[in-house]
Amino acid sequence: MFSIPEQFSNATKANFEAQFAIFSALTNKAFEGVEKFVDLNLTAAKASLEESSITTKQLLSAKDPQEFFSLASAQAQPNAEKTLAYGRHLANIASSTSAEFSKAAETQIAETNRKVISLVEEVSKNAPAGSENAVALFKSALGNANAGYEQFSKTAKQAVESIESNVAQAVNQFSAAAAKVAPARK
Numbered sequence: 001m002f003s004i005p006e007q008f009s010n011a012t013k014a015n016f017e018a019q020f021a022i023f024s025a026l027t028n029k030a031f032e033g034v035e036k037f038v039d040l041n042l043t044a045a046k047a048s049l050e051e052s053s054i055t056t057k058q059l060l061s062a063k064d065p066q067e068f069f070s071l072a073s074a075q076a077q078p079n080a081e082k083t084l085a086y087g088r089h090l091a092n093i094a095s096s097t098s099a100e101f102s103k104a105a106e107t108q109i110a111e112t113n114r115k116v117i118s119l120v121e122e123v124s125k126n127a128p129a130g131s132e133n134a135v136a137l138f139k140s141a142l143g144n145a146n147a148g149y150e151q152f153s154k155t156a157k158q159a160v161e162s163i164e165s166n167v168a169q170a171v172n173q174f175s176a177a178a179a180k181v182a183p184a185r186k
Contacts, residue, residue, distance in 0.1 A: 033097030
């Protein structure tokens with residue numbers, strides 16, 4: 001049988017290890033998101049440079065101002081579509097990184113909560129007589145903290161879903177507006 005100080009020492013060590021694990025998991029997810037973002041930007045920059053070179057050559061080969069402006073206006077729709085695609089990719093990266101971040105955090109927090117509850121149960125079995133009220137109060141506080149975290153988690157998920165929905169709606173509206181403007185220019 002373990003003494004209460006030894007149980008708390010073991011619990012503190014386990015908590016430290018759990019905190020380190022959550023920090024490592026979240027850091028890895030953050031770096032993965034940054035890596036995807038950098039890759040997207042490098043790909044977009046390379047494509048933009050190549051397309052700008054081609055467009056510049058076309059514009060410089062125009063025979064008259066009318067052809068020049070016709071070529072320039074013809075680039076508006078494809079550029080708008082590319083900008084929208086970039087925005088969608090960026091939103092997708094942010095959304096998936098956020099989801100992975102939340103999943104990693106939830107997993108680690110659930111494991112830590114399980115360990116704390118297990119420790120409280122073990123300590124309460126060995127608690128001295130007369131400490132039942134203190135143990136019950138601690139269990140109640142722990143339950144309230146867990147309920148608060150669950151509510152916060154649900155609210156955060158709803159906020160992320162709302163932001164994603166608003167971004168998707170804005171992109172769709174911009175796409176529709178760009179599609180209407182392009183035929184009007186022709």
